[in-house]
Amino acid sequence: PSPVSSVKKGKITKNSISLSWQEPDRPNGIILEYEIKYFEKDQEMSYTIIKSKETTITADGLKPGAVYVFQIRARTAAGYGGFSRRFEFETSPVSVAASSDQSQIPIIVVSVTVGVILLAVVIGFLLSGSCCDHGCGWASSLRAVAYPSLTWRCGYSKAKQDPEEEKMHFHNGHIKLPGVRTYIDPHTYEDPNQAVHEFAKEIEASCITIERVIGAGEFGEVCSGRLKLQGKRELPVAIKTLKVGYTEKQRRDFLGEASIMGQFDHPNIIHLEGVVTKSKPVMIVTEYMENGSLDTFLKKNDGQFTVIQLVGMLRGIASGMKYLSDMGYVHRDLAARNILINSNLVCKVSDFGLSRVLEDDPEAAYTTRGGKIPIRWTAPEAIAFRKFTSASDVWSYGIVMWEVMSYGERPYWEMTNQDVIKAVEEGYRLPSPMDCPAALYQLMLDCWQKDRNSRPKFDEIVSMLDKLIRNPSSLKTLVNASSRVSNLLVEHSPVGSGAYRSVGEWLEAIKMGRYTEIFMENGYSSMDAVAQVTLEDLRRLGVTLVGHQKKIMNSLQEMKVQLVNGMVPL
Numbered sequence: 001p002s003p004v005s006s007v008k009k010g011k012i013t014k015n016s017i018s019l020s021w022q023e024p025d026r027p028n029g030i031i032l033e034y035e036i037k038y039f040e041k042d043q044e045m046s047y048t049i050i051k052s053k054e055t056t057i058t059a060d061g062l063k064p065g066a067v068y069v070f071q072i073r074a075r076t077a078a079g080y081g082g083f084s085r086r087f088e089f090e091t092s093p094v095s096v097a098a099s100s101d102q103s104q105i106p107i108i109v110v111s112v113t114v115g116v117i118l119l120a121v122v123i124g125f126l127l128s129g130s131c132c133d134h135g136c137g138w139a140s141s142l143r144a145v146a147y148p149s150l151t152w153r154c155g156y157s158k159a160k161q162d163p164e165e166e167k168m169h170f171h172n173g174h175i176k177l178p179g180v181r182t183y184i185d186p187h188t189y190e191d192p193n194q195a196v197h198e199f200a201k202e203i204e205a206s207c208i209t210i211e212r213v214i215g216a217g218e219f220g221e222v223c224s225g226r227l228k229l230q231g232k233r234e235l236p237v238a239i240k241t242l243k244v245g246y247t248e249k250q251r252r253d254f255l256g257e258a259s260i261m262g263q264f265d266h267p268n269i270i271h272l273e274g275v276v277t278k279s280k281p282v283m284i285v286t287e288y289m290e291n292g293s294l295d296t297f298l299k300k301n302d303g304q305f306t307v308i309q310l311v312g313m314l315r316g317i318a319s320g321m322k323y324l325s326d327m328g329y330v331h332r333d334l335a336a337r338n339i340l341i342n343s344n345l346v347c348k349v350s351d352f353g354l355s356r357v358l359e360d361d362p363e364a365a366y367t368t369r370g371g372k373i374p375i376r377w378t379a380p381e382a383i384a385f386r387k388f389t390s391a392s393d394v395w396s397y398g399i400v401m402w403e404v405m406s407y408g409e410r411p412y413w414e415m416t417n418q419d420v421i422k423a424v425e426e427g428y429r430l431p432s433p434m435d436c437p438a439a440l441y442q443l444m445l446d447c448w449q450k451d452r453n454s455r456p457k458f459d460e461i462v463s464m465l466d467k468l469i470r471n472p473s474s475l476k477t478l479v480n481a482s483s484r485v486s487n488l489l490v491e492h493s494p495v496g497s498g499a500y501r502s503v504g505e506w507l508e509a510i511k512m513g514r515y516t517e518i519f520m521e522n523g524y525s526s527m528d529a530v531a532q533v534t535l536e537d538l539r540r541l542g543v544t545l546v547g548h549q550k551k552i553m554n555s556l557q558e559m560k561v562q563l564v565n566g567m568v569p570l
């Protein structure tokens, strides 16, 4: 959406300012909500954000006779638009009582204020050295004043005026650009329980209804269900549970994800509703994403989307990643399987963990240095010497682009991890997916620059994708079919006569034609699909004779070797 251009003041009291505004000139979609940021003039480090579905709000709890700066932005399913320009409004001065001696009043006000401040500072110093956990908001606010560099506050409270409004206060004690928040590693907390309650709301188990199991996570089942918080609408949610008999470390790692997720607030980052830690099972509750993981979703809907829809998905992921990199968070496991997609095709980055990347991703493999890394998605410098940065996330983003444009194809197909490392080191890169706009493939190649400083930054990627979306004809030029060195399984097949045009032809050539029907019935109807077959799949298809299994797997293996030659030298 374009920025909100006109904002009008409504009722003003000594503690509140009411505002109304017009919908942006170019909403570019349905406006889902507005975000209103305000702060006292010249106090930008401490600001408040209110979210509202209406075009009016009342900011209350303000100081009398003070000037406040307001900025508003709108959000559609595609994300936030730019903030409006700054609008300044002043609260009314303290009402002067009809006193016989009015000249005394300012003096009394000043004295009382000075007295309160002095008292506060004294209490603050006393408390900061002793008790004061995160629960005593008054004391910890004082502590924030006393020790700005040690404290970061993110309170959350429901605005009183409108049930549709949500209000957040940020007090950023870190020395940073105004308004930019930084990710805090929950490891820096001595007590991980404190971290989780700092960043996540505790939810009562009675507010949650579990409906069905939708998958398995490393720590236990993932379920779908409903969340009904008092005074709020019932929400569909996903619930991750921690299986019984967990160790203290497992509990810490499990809740670590909530401590990370709870620090983020962005339309392309999976939203944390809260955690259940006071009863068992321990749970993490997030927004529900109807279409599940992006990789599975794309495989199920092969060829079903327009290029603009695919680029829209990529734009969302890039925008979420820009937010994470701005916050100083490096994901390390960006892959289509870790992106969730909802019924509006909005993609959100998920799967945040501490050592999790090293534990629960089936794609992560042990390297010679002992770390566990999802090789196919990881930049060479991160594999070689664990240099994980936002630039290595950009490399992974290029792989996600490739996965999206090829509808969930496995990067580097069935090449072994060792072959992938070698090929990439030698300068080979994945070829363009079929029917891929040249501009997008060029962007992928840019993300896979060996020199990490030469890779684009996430904000550049977002701008580039925005440009392409605004000018769809720029997506019409596809990578030239003859220069597109694809996974030329067919053209490069070394077995028998060379090119196999169909699965049937290939199976006949290796004298396994009897399995053609079963392959076709089970979705292995193209040579690309066949390339994914594993021994386990063969068993499942009923190929039980070891001799036949060997024949098929060997033939596939030979073709895979050829795939390396199908990659593009830079």
Ligand code: ACK
Binding pocket: 214, 215, 216, 217, 222, 237, 238, 270, 286, 287, 288, 289, 290, 291, 292, 293, 294, 296, 340
């Ligand atoms: O591909 P899926 O259906 O999407 O299977 C996996 C499974 O749980 C294990 O991770 C699904 N899943 C995880 N988080 C969510 C969520 N927030 N909304 C919907 N599905 C989810 C994921």
